Amino acid sequence: MFDFQFNGQQLCVDAAREDGSLGRLVNDDEVNPNSKIKVTRVDGRPHLCLFALKDIGSGEEITYNYGNSDWPWRSKVVI
Numbered sequence: 257m258f259d260f261q262f263n264g265q266q267l268c269v270d271a272a273r274e275d276g277s278l279g280r281l282v283n284d285d286e287v288n289p290n291s292k293i294k295v296t297r298v299d300g301r302p303h304l305c306l307f308a309l310k311d312i313g314s315g316e317e318i319t320y321n322y323g324n325s326d327w328p329w330r331s332k333v334v335i
């Protein structure tokens with residue numbers, strides 16, 4: 257679950273819920289994301305929309321930065 261604040265409202269991406277949106281399939285890239293999430297109003301309702309930060313090639317994974325959190329996959333494992 258990834259939360260965003262918008263005009264005092266809390267919006268979230270619930271990756272566990274199949275709601276027909278594709279945004280829930282986008283992974284995190286803290287260092288070099290190729291898209292960014294912005295809240296956009298459509299018909300008066302807020303939507304979380306992805307905008308490209310650079311050209312994204314066919315077959316290239318779309319990513320965005322989930323923000324400042326200690327996401328477990330960002331930890332470096334030293335063996």
Ligand SMILES: C[S@@+](CC[C@H](N)C(=O)[O-])C[C@H]1O[C@@H](n2cnc3c(N)ncnc32)[C@H](O)[C@@H]1O
Nearest residue numbers: 257269270271279280281282283284285329330
């Ligand atoms: C919004 S979903 C992204 C889509 C998910 N990977 C899938 O296949 O349904 C968020 C979940 O994806 C995984 N995830 C996202 N970014 C990741 C990354 N950079 N490395 C490893 N797992 C990641 C984590 O399990 C996270 O809880």
